[in-house]
Amino acid sequence: MTTNADTIFALATPPGRGAIAIIRLSGPGVDATLTALGAGGLTARLASLRTLRHDGETVDQALVLRFPGPNSYTGEDSAELHLHGGQAVLEAASRALIALDVRPAEPGEFTRRAFQNGRMDLAQAEAVADLIDAETTAQKAQALGQLDGALSAAYAGFRRDLLKALSLVEAEIDFPDEEVPDNLARTAGPVLDQLAADLRAALADSDRGRRVREGYRIVLIGETNAGKSSLFNALTAREAAIVTPIAGTTRDVLDAELMIGGYAVTLSDTAGLRDSEDVVEAEGIRRARLRAQDADLRLWVRAPDQGQGDDPAAAFAQTEDLQILNKADLGAATPVDGLEALSVSTTSGEGLSDLHGWIATRLARDLSGADFPAVTRERHRRRLVEALAAVEAGRRALDLAPEMAGDDLRRAADALARVTGAIGVEDILGEVFSTFCIGK
Numbered sequence: 001m002t003t004n005a006d007t008i009f010a011l012a013t014p015p016g017r018g019a020i021a022i023i024r025l026s027g028p029g030v031d032a033t034l035t036a037l038g039a040g041g042l043t044a045r046l047a048s049l050r051t052l053r054h055d056g057e058t059v060d061q062a063l064v065l066r067f068p069g070p071n072s073y074t075g076e077d078s079a080e081l082h083l084h085g086g087q088a089v090l091e092a093a094s095r096a097l098i099a100l101d102v103r104p105a106e107p108g109e110f111t112r113r114a115f116q117n118g119r120m121d122l123a124q125a126e127a128v129a130d131l132i133d134a135e136t137t138a139q140k141a142q143a144l145g146q147l148d149g150a151l152s153a154a155y156a157g158f159r160r161d162l163l164k165a166l167s168l169v170e171a172e173i174d175f176p177d178e179e180v181p182d183n184l185a186r187t188a189g190p191v192l193d194q195l196a197a198d199l200r201a202a203l204a205d206s207d208r209g210r211r212v213r214e215g216y217r218i219v220l221i222g223e224t225n226a227g228k229s230s231l232f233n234a235l236t237a238r239e240a241a242i243v244t245p246i247a248g249t250t251r252d253v254l255d256a257e258l259m260i261g262g263y264a265v266t267l268s269d270t271a272g273l274r275d276s277e278d279v280v281e282a283e284g285i286r287r288a289r290l291r292a293q294d295a296d297l298r299l300w301v302r303a304p305d306q307g308q309g310d311d312p313a314a315a316f317a318q319t320e321d322l323q324i325l326n327k328a329d330l331g332a333a334t335p336v337d338g339l340e341a342l343s344v345s346t347t348s349g350e351g352l353s354d355l356h357g358w359i360a361t362r363l364a365r366d367l368s369g370a371d372f373p374a375v376t377r378e379r380h381r382r383r384l385v386e387a388l389a390a391v392e393a394g395r396r397a398l399d400l401a402p403e404m405a406g407d408d409l410r411r412a413a414d415a416l417a418r419v420t421g422a423i424g425v426e427d428i429l430g431e432v433f434s435t436f437c438i439g440k
């Protein structure tokens with residue numbers, strides 16, 4: 001029997017009782033392991049019913065699939081045991097596999113192997129994790145696009161332009177006295193200008209992918225008693241936030257995950273803004289201010305029974321934010337100029353469906369786009385920033401010292417290659433795969 005610690009297994013289905021549970025195996029010892037379990041000689045990629053045995057014990061009557069490498073998910077010899085989903089069956093199967101020197105997989109190890117065997121690049125591996133976590137239609141569409149190579153293609157395009165410019169620069173350096181047209185390096189200028197513009201556009205759009213993946217951050221801000229917590233409860237359809245007529249009821253930031261129009265949203269209720277001597281309330285207000293600054297959208301809640309103009313939330317409202325004139329049942333709060341306004345009453349329910357619709361429209365405006373985003377994680381954005389800086393440096397160097405431009409352009413190419421994992425892989429593997437679930 002093989003003693004190969006490089007052969008791994010994991011439960012690929014959720015833990016707990018189920019109709020069926022799938023254990024995946026991958027590595028050079030897979031065929032020997034199947035044979036030892038009494039499932040030898042299987043036709044590749046064809047489900048076969050076998051009685052699995054180990055040490056005289058029947059493990060289960062299972063459907064077994066064998067995927068000989070390289071035509072498998074990981075690129076290695078792989079197999080799947082489709083077992084009855086009971087705890088005792090899974091324990092017996094795990095015991096048998098460990099006895100056969102197959103070791104439990106680390107989180108993400110199957111996909112990590114797929115990456116290391118060239119079955120997918122790093123951006124596609126990230127997409128696998130995103131797809132497993134996807135809860136909204138938009139998250140799923142984005143992950144599937146990335147898995148299909150849409151994000152990778154964007155970086156391949158950037159790199160192509162970069163290598164074109166680099167070859168022009170290097171031609172002049174390598175053959176200064178030969179039949180190379182004069183000022184060849186300078187012809188790289190327009191190529192770099194266009195590339196820099198493309199990178200800038202990708203960066204300007206870099207919030208879109210993140211907002212889809214992690215959720216669009218909407219924060220309720222306003223003076224105490226404006227009705228933020230009432231609105232929070234209305235939008236989440238839960239009585240999660242405490243509502244009282246006492247000003248300064250909310251202190252902690254309260255988050256809720258919502259789905260609106262197929263998009264993920266994180267809605268936050270915050271402490272009402274005012275000057276406060278109370279240490280606890282002051283800390284709540286400090287946190288409210290931080291959230292307000294970081295949000296993708298602020299809903300500024302105002303009420304007719306409050307003063308106008310001196311509302312401390314005014315300092316946070318940005319032109320694209322929405323002011324919500326709450327307590328419409330009591331009368332109309334005077335809207336502040338230059339900001340869209342919507343009247344609602346959390347008591348009567350008036351205006352709430354309009355508000356829902358307004359948010360859905362805003363999400364569609366900000367999150368749908370014709371092109372696949374070039375950034376869905378902070379990791380991608382950092383590399384784009386680096387690449388752009390290097391391209392700009394290369395562009396400046398072009399007219400002065402082309403040999404220096406070459407260094408800059410190589411640096412830019414490296415930064416872009418790190419996104420798909422074409423180079424510089426070791427230091428990022430941990431970052432990418434540590435968040436995976438076991439069995440993926």
Ligand SMILES: Nc1nc2c(c(=O)[nH]1)N(C=O)[C@@H](CNc1ccc(C(=O)N[C@@H](CCC(=O)O)C(=O)O)cc1)CN2
Binds near residue numbers: 067070071072073
């Ligand atoms: N049972 C099962 N379902 C699953 C998976 C799995 O591993 N097992 N997947 C796991 O994520 C997803 C499908 N992804 C997969 C990707 C590639 C291969 C594979 O064997 N590729 C070979 C053969 C392709 C072909 O049939 O032509 C190859 O690319 O060479 C299998 C699954 C979703 N459903």
Ligand SMILES: Nc1nc2c(ncn2[C@@H]2O[C@H](COP(=O)(O)OP(=O)(O)OP(=O)(O)O)[C@@H](O)[C@H]2O)c(=O)[nH]1
Binds near residue numbers: 228229231244245328
């Ligand atoms: N008449 C009326 N009263 C409302 C409405 N919405 C909220 N209120 C009342 O206003 C008071 C304050 O509501 P909250 O939701 O706690 O206000 P808040 O903005 O969260 O207040 P803080 O947490 O103190 O900042 C409560 O007594 C609510 O019942 C409304 O639409 N109409």
Ligand SMILES: [Mg+2]
Binds near residue numbers: 229249272
């Ligand atoms: Mg409150």
